[in-house]
Amino acid sequence: MTHEELLPSTRRSLIHRIATAQAEGRAPSLVAAIARDGELVWTGARTSVAGHAPDENVQYRIGSITKTFTAVLVMRLRDEGVLDLSDPLEKHLPGTGVGEVTIAELLGHTGGLGAETPGVWWERSSASLRPELSDVLGEQPFKHPVGRRHHYSNPGYTLLGSLVEALRGEPWEDVLRREVLEPLGMTRTSGHPQAPAAGGWAVHPWADVLLPEPTEDLGLMAPAGQLWSTTADLARFGVFLIQGDDRVLGVDSVREMKTPAAPAEAGNWERTYGLGVDLVGGKGYTLAGHSGSLPGFIASLWTSEKDGVVAVVLANCTSGVPVALVAAELLQIVAEAEPRIPEPWRPLPEVDPAVLELAGPWYWGTNVSVLRLAADGAVELGPLTGGGRSSRFRSNGDGTWTGLDGYFAGERLEAVRRADGSVSHLDLASFVFTREPYEAGAPVPGGVDPEGWRGLA
Structure with missing residues (x-):
């Protein structure tokens, strides 16, 4: 700088x-x-x-x-x-x-x-x-x-x-x-x-x-x-x-x-x-x-x-x-x-494909959060817009992360995978984050109504 x-x-x-x-x-x-x-x-x-x-x-x-x-x-x-x-x-x-x-x-x-x-x-x-x-x-x-x-x-x-x-x-x-x-x-x-x-x-x-x-x-x-x-x-x-x-x-x-x-x-x-x-x-x-x-x-x-x-x-x-x-x-x-001039954006020098796969939106119930990749193998999970629970996580080197700040400080984040290796959901301090809101087949606490989403006449 x-x-x-x-x-x-x-x-x-x-x-x-x-x-x-x-x-x-x-x-x-x-x-x-x-x-x-x-x-x-x-x-x-x-x-x-x-x-x-x-x-x-x-x-x-x-x-x-x-x-x-x-x-x-x-x-x-x-x-x-x-x-x-x-x-x-x-x-x-x-x-x-x-x-x-x-x-x-x-x-x-x-x-x-x-x-x-x-x-x-x-x-x-x-x-x-x-x-x-x-x-x-x-x-x-x-x-x-x-x-x-x-x-x-x-x-x-x-x-x-x-x-x-x-x-x-x-x-x-x-x-x-x-x-x-x-x-x-x-x-x-x-x-x-x-x-x-x-x-x-x-x-x-x-x-x-x-x-x-x-x-x-x-x-x-x-x-x-x-x-x-x-x-x-x-x-x-x-x-x-x-x-x-x-x-x-x-x-x-x-x-x-x-x-x-x-x-x-x-x-x-x-x-x-x-x-x-x-x-x-x-x-x-x-x-x-x-x-x-x-x-x-x-x-x-x-x-x-x-x-x-x-x-x-x-x-x-x-x-x-x-x-x-x-x-x-x-x-x-x-x-x-004299507001601080931000550092130039630079791409990450390398990325783990298994972590890149986790980037993007995740749903806890109907609340949408976004997982973003940060430097040094860290990730950030927070709301897509507005306020809400947001934390940075440090990699533990075994496919899990530990919260560094915010509501999830000290909590363990894990990407749970199916038998075929695909990602089922994120598990974080008893919260289950899925790729779709109340995703069918995911281990959502309390289960998901088998008839799925519907309108109301």
Whole structure:
């Protein structure tokens, strides 16, 4: 694919949006970046601090975007067979007092744990005050029944970081650097600031004056929010969240992270959470990413797989700029002003005649669906027109397929053949699909009236 620069009109719209955000949000500085189809295509910055010239290589603290990195490390352990997401924490990290919670529940914030640590404001307190997991969890760590609802939990990601350390036998940050940051070329992402780095500020709510914020080492809470990064590095990470990278995590596992794993909050049905990834749908867009904040900094990263676009916004103020909204609007500006140009159609390099024979319309009762061939031996089954149940299926190599998404995710599709080798019907999760509606002689549940179709006088 040819990577082209954004049009001048698009670039102006982007700079206008971040200039408005910086001015209205009264941020000392704000930086942003756009990646499209795997390449960084735009960066922008606005600043009001003398001597401060931020660009795509200046570090800002990214807060809870760190959680997505921790989730990637856990998914790597899963893909290696070291753990299963359904494992209780106690199996791999005993003695926490909350070991009944599963790893998947921790990733999706459905473990019932508290949102914050007990005691003082941990984001503004010395790491020396939290030397043990018991200090992070407190005497009453559960706020809700396990697995019943989404309740965002910073301590939950402390547990996941400790899990990574226990299974790898080395510090979380060292594992992250070796297994994620270095393979992705994220040389400007680190646990502690590396020059050039922005200073964090609080802006007085009723006066245009500043107060410097302290920079704390989060200690055990580091896997929940410690990292510093740049717009260029986070754009690379966003590309990874769209495309995957076999050196880190394959595209199927990345998509699993972006699959809803937690119920939407009541009254907020367009927003839910995957495995370390925030998910937002609506207005024709499905966004996946994360936001973050720590005293002195706010950050947001959104990706749209459909559009191939990544948007990053970072600011060095404790509050004031709605960075998640701004990042989403930057992405929308690009997607609407310069719609993605489809790849040229190309025929399949080869096709199995036995699979080609299955292509075309199939009937479940009187509902018509179409089976289409996809790349790599995969097939797609969905309605001929309009909405309805639709799924992609991966070949199992034995004439059967397993559903990858939609209603039939995980279900087995099989082409059942007659004794002479001809196809009788498709069997899918107890549904029988035939070449004709209620085809005579086919094993349609409940049978087919022997007199066949008729009119009504």
